[in-house]
Amino acid sequence: MGSLFSYRTISESGSSSCFCASYSLLYIIVSLLTLSFFNFITAQSSHCRTSCGNIPIHYPFGIDDGCGSLYYRHILVCSDVDKLELRTPSGRYPVRSINYAESHIVVTDPFMWNCHDGDDFRPTRPFSLDTSTHFTLAPQNEYLFFNCSENDVIIEPKPSFCERFPDRCDSSCDSASYLCRHLPGCPPALGGRSSCCSYYPKATGSLRLMLQYCTSYTSVYWRTVGVAPPFDQIPEYGVRIDFDIPVTTRCLQCLDNSRGGGTCGFDVGSQSFLCLCEKGNVTTYCTDGVSGHKIRIGVIAGTTAVSVTGAIGVGAGIWYLRKVRAKAPVTCGVQSNENRLF
Incomplete structure (x- = not known):
């Protein structure tokens, strides 16, 4: 058949070269997954829309989960046609x-x-x-x-x-x-x-x-x-x-232009305060986070699911590499529970 998964037997030297090919291929896949995963999260970490239609959206409100004050989470909704709505118990x-x-x-x-x-x-x-x-x-x-x-x-x-x-x-x-x-x-x-x-x-x-x-x-x-x-x-x-506009010292520091001019937000998982910056999210203020290496990535809406999926994919790839390395050489064409890729 000529495909990677078709040979039932292989020589000792073939096994070694096949292992190297599999290792290289999987290394490339994991590397691409990792790069795209972190690039996507970094782009999303600064994604807090500042308007819906012609209505500006500023603190304490947010229309992306993780932006604004936790007190007003899921209160404002921006529709696909840029129409802003307020949620209440009696309707939108x-x-x-x-x-x-x-x-x-x-x-x-x-x-x-x-x-x-x-x-x-x-x-x-x-x-x-x-x-x-x-x-x-x-x-x-x-x-x-x-x-x-x-x-x-x-x-x-x-x-x-x-x-x-x-x-x-x-x-x-x-x-x-x-x-x-x-x-x-x-x-x-x-x-x-x-x-x-x-x-x-x-x-x-x-x-x-x-x-x-x-x-x-x-x-x-x-x-x-x-x-x-x-x-x-x-x-x-x-x-x-x-x-009401909830104002805290950490939020004021986060908003301070002399300290990086971030956006006040929160972690969608722990619901703790976060300062949302261009290069990531920190627990204090943007310049402090950059210099102190306290950047936390991936808390804005849309990144949580990707973070989990990406982490599982990367983790599974690393686990498999270690398993293949420990048991090399392997028979490339036999798809058993021990060496299947998918």
Whole structure:
């Protein structure tokens, strides 16, 4: 047959040359695996995307696993079409903007009522946040509820109701609110065929309860603009979510340009802090890691699986080389459990 694995017998000198050929071939294979393995990991170690579409992604967030703060792991998702979404217990919501200076995210909910719906108040789902995360609903949000049951919900003008029942003021849905009378981007009113009231839920449970007695709802937040008060805020549809920025000494050192200007991240396995640098990942800051030989490679998403696979492949190759060397010469053509390559 003429192939490497076809001969059943071979001379003593042939065995020696065959062993050398096998050894050389396997050495080349292992060398190539090793080089490609480490080159791939080094390239991936600095792979933290800094944007999704037109939205910048900076600390404390990351869209690649191992980037940003561990507190916000798997929170933001960048789709194949560069659309950024926020994950919450109630679903995934398109992110309109991230303001790092004021530490808030604005998301939209396609299920909420909007001006285009008019009097078509379709059922919706209540928006919720995971209380274990470092997210909170901003006080700038206001929620407008439509066609609520007056038998189950207190619907009255808030000022007069609060004067009469101050202890129950927080439980009322204000039917005389400014936003109900001036729906952003909508006609002046809903035509008188539907009722509207404004209510700020204290918790997700109260929002869910309100939707049991109301047809639909929408969220409006007050966006700050660069003009003098009292016209420095305008209402827009969406949900504003405030977030915390965890700051540690190690992260500040990592970000310091005089120390290498790395990116704060974490080990996806141990979840311990890592400073992500161009030449690898270190536990302190980039220049310290380079000089102190503390570089750790392969913790960003996509490298963990490759690291395991590559390590197994390289390890198996080294084990086989040692086994072949210990038992040389071998009969090249006999594929037994002792000398098979694959």
